[in-house]
Amino acid sequence: MRTIELTYPHTFVLDELPETVCAIGFFDGIHKGHQEVIKTAVKEAETRKMDSAVITFHPHPSVVLKKGVQHVNYITPLKQKQELLKKLHVDRLYIIKFNEELSNLSPQEFIDHFIIGLNIKHLTAGFDYSFGHKGKGNMENLKEYTRDKFSYTAIDKVTVENDKVSSTKVRELMKNGKVDAANNLLGRPLTFSGIVVKGDQRGKELGYPTANLDLHEDVLLPKPGIYAVRVIYKNEIYEGMANIGTNPTFTADREDLSTEVNIFDYNNDLYGEELLVEWHKYIREEEKYDSVDSLITQMALDERNIRAYFYSELQ
Numbered sequence: 001m002r003t004i005e006l007t008y009p010h011t012f013v014l015d016e017l018p019e020t021v022c023a024i025g026f027f028d029g030i031h032k033g034h035q036e037v038i039k040t041a042v043k044e045a046e047t048r049k050m051d052s053a054v055i056t057f058h059p060h061p062s063v064v065l066k067k068g069v070q071h072v073n074y075i076t077p078l079k080q081k082q083e084l085l086k087k088l089h090v091d092r093l094y095i096i097k098f099n100e101e102l103s104n105l106s107p108q109e110f111i112d113h114f115i116i117g118l119n120i121k122h123l124t125a126g127f128d129y130s131f132g133h134k135g136k137g138n139m140e141n142l143k144e145y146t147r148d149k150f151s152y153t154a155i156d157k158v159t160v161e162n163d164k165v166s167s168t169k170v171r172e173l174m175k176n177g178k179v180d181a182a183n184n185l186l187g188r189p190l191t192f193s194g195i196v197v198k199g200d201q202r203g204k205e206l207g208y209p210t211a212n213l214d215l216h217e218d219v220l221l222p223k224p225g226i227y228a229v230r231v232i233y234k235n236e237i238y239e240g241m242a243n244i245g246t247n248p249t250f251t252a253d254r255e256d257l258s259t260e261v262n263i264f265d266y267n268n269d270l271y272g273e274e275l276l277v278e279w280h281k282y283i284r285e286e287e288k289y290d291s292v293d294s295l296i297t298q299m300a301l302d303e304r305n306i307r308a309y310f311y312s313e314l315q
Helices: 032-048 061-065 078-087 107-114 167-175 179-186 202-206 292-314
Strands: 002-006 020-024 051-058 092-097 120-126 151-155 190-197 211-215 225-233 236-245 258-263 274-284
Touching: 020 032, 032 051, 032 120, 032 151, 051 078, 078 092, 078 190, 167 179, 179 190, 179 274, 202 292, 211 274, 225 258, 225 292, 236 274, 236 292, 274 292
Parallel strands: 002 092, 020 051, 020 120, 051 092, 120 151
Antiparallel strands: 190 211, 190 274, 211 258, 225 236, 225 274, 236 258
16 A cells, blocks of 8 residues: 655646545544445445545644644554555555645635545545535535546445444543443454553562553543453464553552553563554453552452453353
8 A cells, every 4th residue: 555645735747646446534443434435445446447545634633623622642543544444455545634724725626636636536435524614515515526527425324233333432432441332333453552661560570560551642542441452462462451540559649641461371571562452341440459469369350350251252
């Protein structure tokens, strides 16, 4: 997959670009609804013997459009979004920088520059996709702006158990620790990666050595607490338990969150290594214990419960 970063105005020459079928959207999460939009574009591209493409944006429009919003955390930070799109067999990825100038383009200016101007011959988007200044362009009035240069498909809402699949819903579930329900909407486990860095090494002293993860600032974390996780490292999959929190038993005044993973049946040095963590099940809230022994007893119970959870998944 070729990745191309664009700002307005871009300088591509139309005749030098391949004819493409393109899916467009922000696509945070690449959930089942997004996948339907993207897979439709890829299939249409195969039928037309054209390249498939995805147009997405960075940063999130709210950073530009909403006062007081300076940073957004993502279900799928840009690097992970790229990796997921590769797996969906997308040929080209256009990442358009969302800034104030872009937000002020009229619907026609946006279509002329980023759809017709990129030699897109068929466009797919969700039924509720909007574009142009104040979202005045949408999938209902898109025909007014095509200049008969491209066709398009609007994808109906995708539902799971009668609920619309959306990034907003996934975020809500994550906020409440319901990662298993979020995974159902994503069509895969919630994942993010981090580099193992040195921590306070208390876990090792407690008999539960943990890998402390340095995460990208864009990662959206689920609710603090204890989770059943799987860890992918060098193409091997390990079960484990993770803690998102402040370690209140030892650091009562701490406010920033740490992410630590205890990998079952693994004791090798991982400092400096990148781990991919899959979040499968919320187990309990993080608690402050009166003694180290009480904490160790609870961690042993967590391990038993998580091993039983993964074992039951296999049955």
